[in-house]
Every structure is written in C-alpha cells, then in structure tokens.
Amino acid sequence: MPRTLTALLLVVLLAGLSGCESVPDEPRARDGRRAARAEASRGVPEVPERERVLHAYRAAATALRTGQYEVAKARLDDAIARIGGIIANDADAARARGLFSAESTKVFIGEPYERVMAYYYRGILYWRDGEPDNARACFRSGQVIDSGPEQEKYDADYVLLDYLDGLASAKLQADGGDAWARAQAHAGEKVALPPYNPAANVLVFAEYGYGPRKYAAGPYGEQLRFHVEDSPSRTARLVLNQGRMIVPLPPYDDLGYQATTRGGRVMDHILGNKAVFKAGADVAGDVALAGAAIAHDQSRRRERRGKDGDDAEAAAIGLGILGVIGKVAAAATRPEADTRQWNNLPQRLSFAALKLAPGEYSGRIEFLDRDGHLLPARTRPVAFTVAGDERDTVVFFSELTG
Template identity: 40%
Template structure:
C-alpha cells in the first residue's frame, strides 16, 4: 500500500474521500437558472407579472398570490382573477399530495424550498378569501360563500385543535350570504353567526353585528403588514413567524353622514402562529439531528486521527489514522450536504388585520372617507382615503338583469 508523503493517509483513502465529495457536489447540483426578470419598474403589478413570467414552476403560485392581491388593490380584477384561480388550482393539486418534487424535498440532501410552493394554511386561506370577494363583486355570492367555507376548512386541519377553524370573518360572511340568499328564513346563517361570535370572544375581538339583509354595499378593508417567515433553530430547521408591529389597529368608514366602525375582526399573524406544527417540521427536525450527529462523528474522526498520528508513526498507526480521516471527512461532507432549512418563501404583501362592514345606501353616487387609526386612537391623516361609492338604480337595469351587491375592497397596504 502506498502512502502520501508524511501524512499517514493512504492514497486510496484520499481518492475515496475526493470521490465521495464529488458525488455529493454533483448530486446536489441544480438545473441552470432561468433568465432573470427585467429590472423593477416601480409598478407592483407589472413587476409581479415579470417575476411570474421568469419564475420556475415551483414558485408560480407564490408570484400568483402576490400578483393577485396587488391587482385587487388596484381594482384590476381582470388580472387578479386568473392569478388567484391559477394559484388555487396549483395549491389544490399539490396540497397533501406527495408528488415527485415534494417527496424529493423530504430527502436529506434537498431543501424543502425545492418543492412546489402552495403556502402555509393561512396563505391558502387568504387566497380563498380574496377570490371570494371577487366572486361577490361579480354578483356570485354563492360562489363566494363556497370559498369562505373552503378557507375555514383549510384552517380546521390543525395539530392544535384549540385554534381550528377560528377565522371570525369566514364564518360571519358564510352566514351573511346565507341570510341574504334566504331573506324569508329567520334562521338562515344563524349557526355561522354563532360560530363567528364564539371565535371573536375566544380571541377577545369585537363581536360582529347582526345580519342586515337589506344592506346592499359590502365593504372589505384590511390594514397593517402581515406576518413574515424566517428560519430558526441551530440548523434553520424551524419555520417561525415574525409579527410585524401594527401600523393601524382599526379603521372607520364615513359615508352619507354616518360612520361605520371597521375593527380588526381577524388577525392573520395570529392565524399563522397558532396553526400548530407541520408534518415537514418533524422531517426537518430529523434532518437537523442527523446533521448534528454526522458533524459530531466527523469531529471525533478528525480529532482521533490527529491523536493516533501524534502518538505513533508505525504502519498500523498510519492505517488507523487514514481510516479515521476517511470517516471524519466523509461524515463532515455528509453533514454539510444535509439540507435542513425550512421553506421561508412567503406571501409577503398580505395584511395583518381584516375587517368588514355592510351598509345600505340608496341609488346614486356617495362620497366616502376611510380613516385608519393607531393603537392610541390617533388618525393617520395622510393615509385617509376618499372615494366614491356608486350604487346602480335597479330601475335602470336591463330587463331580466338581477341586482347585485356593491362590493368595495380597500387596503391600507400599498403595493
């Protein structure tokens, strides 16, 4: 057997170590990157469209979520609708299914972020919520109700059942649509209203009011930045959430000489952090434990090799030194190649607080003013929004055309 000059490391062992390293390097290689999107234009909708066009398939839903909400905030439902529809379709196709990419992401040497993005539960819920708003605005409240129910169902699959299905507005809006579609049934929506108020009480939030089936203007408002994801733990294996300090904590709409309170019925950050653990958390935890173990074995092997090499220069000692070096380097390579980082891709333009008000206005144009307030009740005067609410005259509708609610969506969040 031949040896390296003065190192005590067998040449074949060194060759084997290099071969193992090469295998790990080539095994962890990725496909060539896609061409980058154009430089940002400052127009959020355009920039998200460019990002979507350049995105890999695994990131498509993420950019569609962001694009859909940005377009909705601009009143461009023709862009928001297909973006959210596509994202919801991708999420439905991949959620709970261990397809090839998802299965690969569970492997020791592949990142979780390599799988198709479907979002955490709160992100999928919000996609259903915003798509429901669009359906209601299009005169399809029954489809909106179906998505509100789907959102609540997605939130019901939690490890900590204490917080399962506890969105206030999803139940409240479910019942509201039922009450409006069945105006002669006094019990329509009653169960959903009861659930909404129970969730509000449990979270110490304002109780939503009784249903006013005569209301014809549905106002959806959100404010303050939503949760952000980050990786914690010694190996980045924990998916954690940063709750961004609230800017606004309440809002008020003034129209026709009357004010309508818009309290924070739901807190998206609360929903994110109370969701409970994920199946992937255990997998990542096992990866992190494996990474620590192999790293420790590597340390032991390398230190042991040094100790044997220093104690003797005999051929037997050199063989033992080489074996320990081999085991040490191999363990270090395996440890370094173990991918433990949690997937922190995030629908990052979501709001924190969700609110709603239903009001009744006569046909015509109505000047409205939306004001946001901080936790001390001070108004953000520079963020006050003034706009016109137009209520069509039913008598002016074409023969056979059904009346529909006017749906207003406004956000404190800018794209």
C-alpha cells in the same frame, strides 16, 4: 504499505471535503445575462414553476387593490388550482419532503395563513360577481386549510371566515346561526359581532397594516419564524355623505396572530428532523475523523517500534472514510427553512354590511392609531355605485397600495 494507505486516506478525505462545498444552481455569470434578456424583452421575467403560486399570490393582491378584478381572479384561480394539486400529487413537493432536499427548492404553496388569504380574496371576488354560494365555498375552504387537515387537526379560528360563511348562508335563505356562533366565539367576549341582515346590499371589505414577515433561525437556519411589527393603523372607518354616515371597520382578524399562533405543520417537523440529523451526522463525522487521526498516530508509533502497523492503519482508513461520509451527509442535508413569502399581505381584516339606497356614493376611508387618533396621511378617497338590482354591491378598500 502504510504510506500507500495514508495517501489513499488523504485522497478520500479531499474528495469528500470537496463534495461538501455548496455549488450554486447556476453560475453567477448567467445572472447578468438573464437580467439583461428580461430587460430587453420588457416583459414579465420567466417565473420558475416552483415560484408560480407565489407570484400569482402577489400579483392578485396588487390587482385587487388597483381595481383590476379580472386579473386578480385569473391569478387567484391559477394559484388555487395549483394548491389543490400540489398538496397531494406534485412530484416536486414529494421530493422536497426527502431528507436531502432543500426546503426552498420545493414548489411554493405558502403557509396556511397565506393559502387562506388566496381563498379569502377569491371569495370576495365571487361575491362581487353575484355568486355568494361560490364565495361561501371559498370561505369554507379557508377554514379547512386553517384547521390543518394534512397534519394534526387544529381548530380554525378566523372570525371573518365563519362570519361570512354564515352571512352567505343567510343570503341564500339558509341558517347561518352556527357559523355566526363560531365567529363570535373566535372574536371573544370583548367584540360583539353584528347580527346578520339579509337585506344588507352593500358589503364592505377593508384591510390595513402590514402582514407578518418570515425569517430563518436556529443553528442551521432550520427554524421558520415570523416577525410581526404592529402597524400604526389599529382600526378604520368609512365616512360617507360628507360625514353624515360613519361605518366602523374594526379589526376582526390579524394575520400576525394567525402566523404565530397556529400549531406546527408537518413540514416543520421534517425540517426539525433534518436539523437533528445534521447535528448528529456532523458530530459523528468529527468523532470519526478524530478517531482516524488517533489510529493513524498509533500506527506510526508501532511502525517506529518495528511492529506491524497495518491493522491500525486499516482502522484509520475505515474511521476516516466513516468520518468523510458523516461530513458529506451533514453537508448534503440542507435544512434551511423556506422563507419565501407573500410579502404584500395586510395585517388586519375588517368587514361591514350596509343597507343603502341605489345611487352614487363618495367619501373616504380613514385609519386610526391605538388611541383613536386619525392618521391623516393614510386617508384614502372612495367612490362606488350601488346598483338597483338584487345583486349585492361589494367594495374593497386597502391601506396598502400594491
């Protein structure tokens, strides 16, 4: 009887431990075939639904920087539509909130600063199309996202979202004073935001530096953290008319700051619970397995003494099974942080509003270091046309190339 119970325990243990092994979603051999098919088709590789928003984000930024505005709009519209549905309704997002669902298997919508940038870029494109009302709606949506409505309420603190909100209102003959005051409060005493000029007909958007990077930390990789490496380009300026006009483009917003200072989100809290549960389950499993070994040893001693060891052996079986359950539960709980990221975002955002006569303009955008020295390798030539109609001319300049 004891030997039979011991064998049963070993079978249960082996079965449980085999269940702890991580199994990839697909065999590695398939990766090469899929890559070959993608190469042969010379098309865009298939994008899993959970990655669609991420790819749309990246493609939109690249399209905007290369002047493919229709492509950028289509990509952003697709992403924004999915953001709205994903937050409340998507079954995969609900599944990802489950205790046994890995963070990286959920549908990607991005951290708040990533979602904000989707609306920010779309607002620029709306304004470029002569729709400041829709642009304002995008900037306001970004403010809502930054305030964290789906979790504990936070104060939105993007300078440009409020500033552009107010400017759009002024353009629409409404009062933008409150939005300007909020923007100035976000900017701080050391920065004096220019007052609104409804007659300004050229809106200059600029971005420079490289955005934050995500990485996983903690004993189980459950902590989502951000690495912010300060970019050499600390400010910028637009030089027109052979140097006769210089437009400062200081950094009003910093995405590194936005990524690292925003309060904890709900999903982070759920990941924290996973890590606690994994640690607790792991310790409980170790204790139970140790208890099983002790109980089994005691039963063997009783057997050698000619006493009935069945009770102790049964206890060993029970403790062993509990230990396996704890180990399996700990292995099934996969609390790794989701480090997928919009990896071609800038670090700094700037803006200027000008009043220029209709005509052709050319010049350059220059980037400067922390001491105000020119970084000549980063200088970009620029050219744009100011139309004679009532629609604002919107120009977008980026230090990033893709």
